[in-house]
Amino acid sequence: MDFSLADEQRMVQEMARDFAEKEIAPYVEEDEENHYYRREILTKMGELGLLGWSIPEEYGGNGMGWLEAVTALYEISKVHTSWRLSVSGNCWGPALTINEWGTEEQKQKYIPGLVSGKHVGSFAMTEADTGSDVAGMKTFAEDKGDHFLVNGSKMWISGGHTCDVGLLYVVTEKGAGAKGLSCLIVDYNHTPGVTRIPILKKVGMWPAPTSELVFENAVIPKENLLGPVNKGFPICMWMLNNTRMGCAIGAAALSAACLEGAVQYAQERTQFGRQIGQYQMIQQQIAEMKLEDEAAKYLVYHAAWLKEKKLPSQQATSLAKLFSCNAAVHAANVAMKLYGSYGYSTEYPCGRWLRDAKQFETLEGTSNIHMQIIAKIELGYQPNR
Template sequence: MSTENVEFELTEEQRLVRSTAKDFAEKEVLPLARKVDHEHYFPKELIPKLSALGFLGVFVPEEFGGAELDFVSYSVIVEELARVCASTSVIVSAHNSLCIWPILNHASDEQKKRYLPKLASGESLGCFALSEPSTGSDAAAQTCMSKKEGDTWVINGVKNWVTNGPEADVCILFTMENPEEKHKGINAFIVDLKTTKGVSIGKKEDKLGICGSPTSSITFDNVELSNDQLLGTPGLGFKIAMSTLDGGRIGIASQAVGIARAALEDSLQYARERKAFGKPIGQHQSIQNHLADMSCSIDAARLMALSASRRKDAKLPYTRAAAQAKLFASEASVQCALKGIQIHGGYGYVREFNVERYLRDAKITEIYEGTSEIQRLVIASQLLKE
């Protein structure tokens, strides 16, 4: 399917990024996609290939070994990966936007030198641990505690639903230091998961979709961190988390667009081939209506994601644009996947075809990095402030 409707919006470099990502996705990621889903397989063989293209250090400056691309390029890469394998796209997006982005924006020069080259080269995989078993949307109600004892921070508590958790080396961790100060009492740390004593990774969650994206809890039992593992200053954690999620949400919007596009592409092919009542089902107006609605919502969602990316690149406020893009694209993605199943009839309901996977993969985009209900709260509160 053509992406022409938005190509004119992209610079020459961004168009090159799109064709490179599309090519890579089709040649290297697509052949693994069914195994990734059916066997809940983490596609580790893709890590060196993704890093060779710069996709594991999309915004990392060249001096640290990254691709130093803009956020529009990042959106384009995530969309192309999600079109063939949503699990791979979220492994990449959690690493780039949830782990690398806060390091780029809040870490000291020493911390950047220590972490960015390994993250950009794929030697280290990143993750982000904000949610807990008893709190997700209400991120200020953190119970994982950090207590300063002399020069050491002592961490105790459990984080939940950590994307990349079972495979990750570097974690952006959020903890509560002063509960009475609520969101102002939260700290952020950079933690080396595999070498820090007292860190244990929970079992891999058995999920509905994005089955190859590994998710787990992480427990911190009297974990001792030095002061140079604090990210930013004490009390800045909540701001770091919220600003990181603003960018992350654009990536989720692009992920949702990629999944929806896959649903439309498969449906178009099926509508041309499958015959009913003596003609291809694509000749029946009801099927045409589904296809037309899918195409409109995909193009609208993509434009919203790219527009939010462009605002971010231009250093304009983008909290509302990002929340709107995520809300619209994730709901459009679920609707497109449902329509895709409907167009495939009975074949849409079995695993022989990929459309049932698109629905399972699309659903998570309405939940993580802020549910649709939370996006509506963010959008309305921004509108009332503006």
């Protein structure tokens, strides 16, 4: 496998880097301080085709696949990892899943708005008592003939109170576990009975909106059922195998940002008349960060290559997500120590790096869940999809 960039991929990389530096970087600290989500950035991402990866051009896709997506999203996430959520929330969550499982009418109705950035997307699985145990969710959709009547709640939903369109995973047959779940497409701007509550008390990812969703006799038309009834669990697992790539890319890019910052600071800071980078212990820390950063990047590209070839990629995706997560947390921790007292100051990005890195340990499958996936596939207890 040769992961060197072709000319077109290099152009994508440069375009994404230029976008991140001009449209995201100037507002990072301001938006962090104010916990502010700039919807106009997502709109601009859509206009540049940064939300249309692996989506057919007939529905507004950009004609490019997973490898180009990794190249672009990596550059965006290095500047501010909060914005990698837009690709998962719009493209690899609802748009790609609707493209795989939806009717032609659903594809034409929902995908173009998501990939153009006209609409903000989301997907909702997690509940207050069900995180890793997706099949244990309680939100119930009662079949009323021409519509579903939905009651229940979802927690920790990225983009939940800012989105226009989202996928909602619900119970449609009580007591059936994973065999009783279904997926619904929700038009949040035209669905009475939905209360969306921002979750403001978070450790990190402050400019990325997170929400609680409450459904009280919410009416979802029957034509908004995605795929067959009671087949929501395999749809959800298929979707997660895609959206988890966004986590892996974001974590790998955050690791790279920490490394770049640490190297720059080690060359600028002097102690006892020498750059601190000249001291052996600092060099060891930099070497460890570089080792993990390179490994994370190659694991991400390998998983993307498998997806591009339509080969089984579940284990590779979990490997990339788990290792990149660990690399990001370690790199952020080392960077904060290397910066010394300045690392603890909000004048430098170390605090943001560490806060944002920690969320990767729970997002879209905890580290324990990904260890289980990797081990069970390796042991032959479950297939590598």
